[in-house]
Amino acid sequence: MDRVRSAFNRMVKSERYSRFTLQPAEDGERHIEVKLSEDATEVEDPSGGSPSFRPAPQRHSRTTICYLALGMLLIFVIGYVLGYINHRETQVDQVNCHGEPETDGHQVVTPAVVAAVVQVQDTPMNWQDVTQLLSQKLTSQALGKTLSEFDLPSRSAGSAEDNQLANRIFEEFKQVEMDPWTDVHYVQLQTPDSEHPNRVLFGSDVFKPTGYLAYSATGKVQGKLVYGNYGRQEDLDVLKNKNIKLRGSVLLLRAGKISFAEQVDNAATKGASAVLIYPDTQDYVADTALYGHVHLGSGDPYTPGFPSFNHTQFPPTQSSGLPKIPAQTITANMASSLLQNIGGPESDASSGFKGGLTSVVYRLGGSENVTVEVNNVLVNKEIHNVFGVIKGFTDPDRYVVLGAQRDSWGKGYAKATVGTSILMELAKAVKEMVEKDGFRPKRSLVFASWGAGEYGSIGATEWLEGYMSSIDKRVVTYISLDGVLMGRGSFIASASPLLYSLLQNTMKEVKSPLGSGSVLDMVGASNWEAKILRPMSMDDPAYPFLAFSGIPSISFHFISPNVEAYTYYNTNLDNMDHLDYQTSRQTSEMAAVAAQFAGHMALRLVHDHLLRLDVSRYSSVLTSAVYRLFKRVNQLSQSGQLKEVDPSWMNQARGSFQRAASSINNDILNTDLSDKEACRILNDRIMSVEHNLLSPYVSPVETPFRHLLLGRGPHTLASISETTDMEQLRTQLALATWNLQGCANAMVGNIWDIDDEI
Numbered sequence: 001m002d003r004v005r006s007a008f009n010r011m012v013k014s015e016r017y018s019r020f021t022l023q024p025a026e027d028g029e030r031h032i033e034v035k036l037s038e039d040a041t042e043v044e045d046p047s048g049g050s051p052s053f054r055p056a057p058q059r060h061s062r063t064t065i066c067y068l069a070l071g072m073l074l075i076f077v078i079g080y081v082l083g084y085i086n087h088r089e090t091q092v093d094q095v096n097c098h099g100e101p102e103t104d105g106h107q108v109v110t111p112a113v114v115a116a117v118v119q120v121q122d123t124p125m126n127w128q129d130v131t132q133l134l135s136q137k138l139t140s141q142a143l144g145k146t147l148s149e150f151d152l153p154s155r156s157a158g159s160a161e162d163n164q165l166a167n168r169i170f171e172e173f174k175q176v177e178m179d180p181w182t183d184v185h186y187v188q189l190q191t192p193d194s195e196h197p198n199r200v201l202f203g204s205d206v207f208k209p210t211g212y213l214a215y216s217a218t219g220k221v222q223g224k225l226v227y228g229n230y231g232r233q234e235d236l237d238v239l240k241n242k243n244i245k246l247r248g249s250v251l252l253l254r255a256g257k258i259s260f261a262e263q264v265d266n267a268a269t270k271g272a273s274a275v276l277i278y279p280d281t282q283d284y285v286a287d288t289a290l291y292g293h294v295h296l297g298s299g300d301p302y303t304p305g306f307p308s309f310n311h312t313q314f315p316p317t318q319s320s321g322l323p324k325i326p327a328q329t330i331t332a333n334m335a336s337s338l339l340q341n342i343g344g345p346e347s348d349a350s351s352g353f354k355g356g357l358t359s360v361v362y363r364l365g366g367s368e369n370v371t372v373e374v375n376n377v378l379v380n381k382e383i384h385n386v387f388g389v390i391k392g393f394t395d396p397d398r399y400v401v402l403g404a405q406r407d408s409w410g411k412g413y414a415k416a417t418v419g420t421s422i423l424m425e426l427a428k429a430v431k432e433m434v435e436k437d438g439f440r441p442k443r444s445l446v447f448a449s450w451g452a453g454e455y456g457s458i459g460a461t462e463w464l465e466g467y468m469s470s471i472d473k474r475v476v477t478y479i480s481l482d483g484v485l486m487g488r489g490s491f492i493a494s495a496s497p498l499l500y501s502l503l504q505n506t507m508k509e510v511k512s513p514l515g516s517g518s519v520l521d522m523v524g525a526s527n528w529e530a531k532i533l534r535p536m537s538m539d540d541p542a543y544p545f546l547a548f549s550g551i552p553s554i555s556f557h558f559i560s561p562n563v564e565a566y567t568y569y570n571t572n573l574d575n576m577d578h579l580d581y582q583t584s585r586q587t588s589e590m591a592a593v594a595a596q597f598a599g600h601m602a603l604r605l606v607h608d609h610l611l612r613l614d615v616s617r618y619s620s621v622l623t624s625a626v627y628r629l630f631k632r633v634n635q636l637s638q639s640g641q642l643k644e645v646d647p648s649w650m651n652q653a654r655g656s657f658q659r660a661a662s663s664i665n666n667d668i669l670n671t672d673l674s675d676k677e678a679c680r681i682l683n684d685r686i687m688s689v690e691h692n693l694l695s696p697y698v699s700p701v702e703t704p705f706r707h708l709l710l711g712r713g714p715h716t717l718a719s720i721s722e723t724t725d726m727e728q729l730r731t732q733l734a735l736a737t738w739n740l741q742g743c744a745n746a747m748v749g750n751i752w753d754i755d756d757e758i
Contacts, residue, residue, distance in 0.1 A: 124608075125440070125607075127607060130433075131603075133433050133437055134596060134599045135596055137428075137432060137433070138426070138429050138592050138595045139592060140589040140591070140592045141588070142425055142592075143422070143425055143591040143592045144587075146421040146424055147588065149421075150165075150417050150420050150424075151411070151413060151576055152165065152411070154410075154411075155408055155412060155416060156409065157383060157451060157452040157454060157458075158382060158451070162406065162407050162451065165406055165420075166182070166384040166406065169406070169424065170386050172428075173386070173387075173388030176428055176432075178388030178431060178447070179391075180386060181387050182385065182386055183385040183386075183387065183459075183462075183463050184382060184383070184385075185300070185308045185382070185385075185451070185458075185462045186309070186310045187300040187303075187452060187455075187458055188380055189378070189455055189458075190215050190376045190377065190378055191212075192376055193375040193376065193377045198374050199372075199373045200370065200373075201370065201371040201373070202225070202337070202368070202370045202371075203341065203368075207334045207337075209330045209331060209334065211289030211291050211331075212328065212376060213291075213329055215293050215301055215322055215323070215455075216294055216326050216374050217324050217326050218374050218375060218376055220371065220373040220374075221274045221325070221371070222273075222370070222372075223272070223369065223370065224245070224248070224249045224250065224368065225365045226244055226245075226246065226249040226252065226366050227252045227253075227339065227344075227347070227362060227365050228252065229254065229351070229352065229353045230254060230256055230257040230258060230263070231251060231263035231267060232257060236267075238353070239364065242345060242364060244364050245366060246267075246270040246272055247270070247272070248273050249273065250274045250372055251272045251276070252276045252339070253277050254278055254280035254282075255278065255280070255329075256280075258537075259292075259537060259539040260277060260294050261293065261294045261295055261296040261297075261321070261538065261539065262538065264323045264327045267325070268324060268325050273326075274326045274328075274374075275325065275326075275327040275328075276327075276328055276329075276370075276372065277290065278290070278329065278331065279331070279571075280335070280355035280357060281332055281358075282355045283355075283356075283567065284567045286573060288572060289572060290329035290570055290571060291454070291570050291571070292329070293454070294327050295319060295455075296322075297320075297704055298456045298457040298548070299319075299457065299461030299462055299704075300458055300461075300462060301319035301456075302317070302318060303317075303462075303465075304317060304318070304319040304320070304321075304701045304704065305699070305700040305701035306465055306701075307463075307465040319701075320701075326373075328372055328374055332357065335357070336357050339357065339360045339361075339362065339363070340359075340360060343365055343366070343368050344364045344367050346363050346364075347363065383451030383458065383459055384451050385449065385450055385451055385459045385460070385463055386406075386448070386449040387447065387448050388427055388447045389444055389445065389446050390430055390441065390447075391444050392441050392442050392444040392445075393440045394442035394443070394676060395443050395444075395683075397444075398444065398474055398475075398476055399446045399475050400443060400445050400475075400476050400477050400479070400602050400605045400606055401447075401475055401477070401478045402426060402445070402447055402478075402481060402598060403447075403448035403478065403479075403482075403541070404416070404420050404423040404482055405420075405457070405459070405460075406420055406449045406450060407451060407454055408453075408454055408574070409570070409572070410571070410572040410573075410575075411574060411576075412454075412574055413575045413576050414483065414485060414566055414569065414574050415454075415569060415574055416453070418483075419482045419483070420481075421591065422591060422595040423447055423481055425595055426447070426595055426598060426602075429599070430602075430603070441603070441606035443476060443605065445606060448460070457541050460544060461544045461548065464544055464545065472550050473691065475549075475551045476552070476605055476613075477499065477551065477554070477601075477602075477605055477613070478554075479553075479554055479601055479602055480540070480554065481598060482555065483541075483555070483557055484555075484558065484597075484598065485557075485558050485591055485594050486557050486559045486560070486563075486566035486569075487558060487561075487566065487582040487583060488514075488560060488582065488583040488590055489514065489522070489560055490560060490561045490562075491507075491519055491523050491532060491557070491558055492532055492534055492556070492557050492559060493533060493554060493556040493557070494537070494542070494554070494556075495533070495536070495553065495554035495555070496546055496552040496554065496690060496710070497618045497621050498613040498614060498686075499552055499553075499554050499614075500529070500533075502612045502614070503554065503556075504528065505604075506519075506597060506600045507520035507528070507532075510593065510596055513589065513590055513593045519593075544705075546707065547705035547712065549694075550691035550707065552613060554601070556597065556598075558593070558594055610673050610679050610683065611682075611686050611687070613686050613687075615686060615689055618657075618709075619658055621709060622657060622658075623654065626650055628717070628718075629647070629650055629720055632721045633647035636726070636729075642726050649733075649737050650733065650740070653737045656745075657740055657741075657744040660745075660747035660748050663748060664685055667682060681749065685746075685747055685748075685749050688743075688747060692746045692747075693709060693710075693739070694706040695711070695715045695736070695739050696739070697735045697739070698713060698715050708736060708740065708743075714732055715735065716736075719732075720736060
């Protein structure tokens with residue numbers, strides 16, 4: 001039987017996907033079905049042989065040919081006899097959708113042989129073997145070569161260079177037979193006007209910065225110059241307490257801590273007329289131009305909530321996240337000139353307003369006028385998302401997506417080159433594991449190269465908007481490869497709580513880039529969550545997947561110790577030399593470690609029948625948010641400001657969520673995890689959690705980030721806890737309570753299992 005099995009394996013090994021399933025019959029018996037991949041296209045053999053096989057060598061002796069013929073005849077006879085015996089004993093008919101006996105070439109595929117192969121194919125590869133194979137293929141030499149190939153001088157979104165790179169990625173996916181496809185969008189990007197440059201006028205000084213902020217409001221405004229540190233709410237509160245007037249002012253802010261979009265939004269909320277942002281030497285190591293965008297959202301802001309396909313016709317509309325005031329970046333030298341003559345009171349040391357500019361007294365201003373002129377123009381661009389897929393063998397309709405942005409302002413080495421290189425090497429490595437090493441992922445792996453990432457994850461968001469009705473229910477997890485390498489010696493991550501356990505286990509398994517121990521040992525195993533985890537910010541490329549589409553998502557970053565950000569991000573200095581300096585000249589080695597880290601998480605999610613998503617990890621996040629809300633509502637009720645609102649309603653919904661999570665964990669403990677169908681039912685319940693935490697009561701046009709806990713807008717628990725509008729609080733509390741209760745109900749599974757206890 002072993003010889004028969006071996007012979008059959010040799011016969012089918014050239015097929016890229018051979019899936020064998022047992023189909024139930026009406027009489028209670030189970031029939032065997034052989035399914036070959038739809039994408040296994042036939043190629044014309046010039047020698048006239050079978051298209052599924054390579055032509056045999058031309059020179060053989062007659063003796064060898066005779067032995068081969070006798071061997072094939074023997075295999076045929078044995079297979080026929082075993083098939084006949086098996087047929088007589090079990091009375092199982094072979095199922096064939098064409099009504100003909102299953103054959104491969106001239107060899108009959110008998111039920112006994114197929115059953116043997118089914119047993120072999122259904123045995124999962126040992127997890128240690130999977131990780132060892134992955135590590136062997138993701139070498140520093142391979143990553144170094146790919147990094148040099150993708151290191152381009154220019155790759156701006158929608159440019160000829162960007163399109164050429166997209167075509168190259170498509171062709172490489174095609175060469176390794178990953179069935180690539182493209183997703184084309186027609187979007188509006190904002191760029192500087194070459195004939196009318198942006199300007200800043202202060203006294204006799206006229207500055208013409210080369211950097212800019214996409215999606216700024218345009219026009220020419222004047223106001224009193226005020227220094228506002230990072231532009232956070234607490235910074236603006238300091239100015240208010242100092243009686244510095246913000247309405248009508250031009251705020252001078254230093255980059256960092258929060259996104260450009262949040263800085264401009266905070267300033268506009270306080271009534272400022274314009275914003276100037278510069279890189280302070282305390283946060284940036286060189287005087288350079290800054291680039292970015294100020295859209296408080298993601299995707300094309302002129303098609304909010306729906307895709308920018310060329311064939312779709314929608315009425316003109318704008319995202320509510322577009323700023324209504326001009327915003328412009330300037331260099332540190334320009335900011336120094338402004339601060340030297342800004343006037344006003346000096347900032348005290350306790351406020352944290354003092355930066356690193358030498359020979360400058362950090363005054364708050366409010367007395368001298370400055371003029372800001374922004375002349376950016378909108379341009380229509382065609383952008384391409386490129387995808388390749390490695391199909392799953394058990395649940396091909398469930399996907400783990402790995403993605404990296406392809407474009408950047410300038411060279412974008414850390415921001416785009418590294419992520420794209422890791423994406424390609426991971427795709428090739430896993431594909432080779434499937435083709436040559438016998439790895440059989442249960443779910444599909446999709447590798448995505450996104451366009452227009454610099455303008456607010458436009459390519460990724462438009463894809464999510466275009467296929468919202470199916471993607472969010474089928475994508476298991478999104479793993480972002482953007483910015484994974486910023487330094488060496490430390491590690492940070494942002495993720496859905498569902499992925500905390502997977503993140504921790506991956507940190508234990510992946511070796512430290514410092515040479516000994518694991519990544520978890522590198523940062524310290526004790527209290528690792530407080531050391532490593534960061535809230536996922538709005539400008540994180542994984543954020544639209546999590547907060548807009550309800551897909552468990554993660555982004556991670558290898559960084560230098562005691563550093564929160566890569567100082568060359570969003571500048572023209574983001575190049576190979578500067579990243580080499582941050583990684584101690586070990587960029588290729590670090591890229592290999594980052595690739596292995598992403599690969600470990602992705603393969604873990606497609607290797608087991610049961611998804612490695614831990615619903616219990618939402619407990620502490622939910623409890624903390626509900627506690628703040630409960631405390632706030634209780635205070636308002638006791639003071640008489642809020643009447644006939646019971647804060648225990650939300651707490652009861654929290655209890656329902658936690659009991660539903662416990663029921664999932666109990667069912668996991670009492671389920672045979674080798675039962676595919678049982679695991680699929682459990683997986684669907686687990687996957688429902690993130691999706692059902694999206695509020696169904698808000699518009700994706702006005703409030704795209706609908707996540708109840710991790711989103712942004714008046715519907716979130718954090719916003720409800722802070723609102724001063726009692727009528728809005730009453731309404732939003734009721735909607736949020738039922739949003740959470742509905743999520744708990746969905747987690748239970750069958751509708752007949754839902755009762756008052758849940």
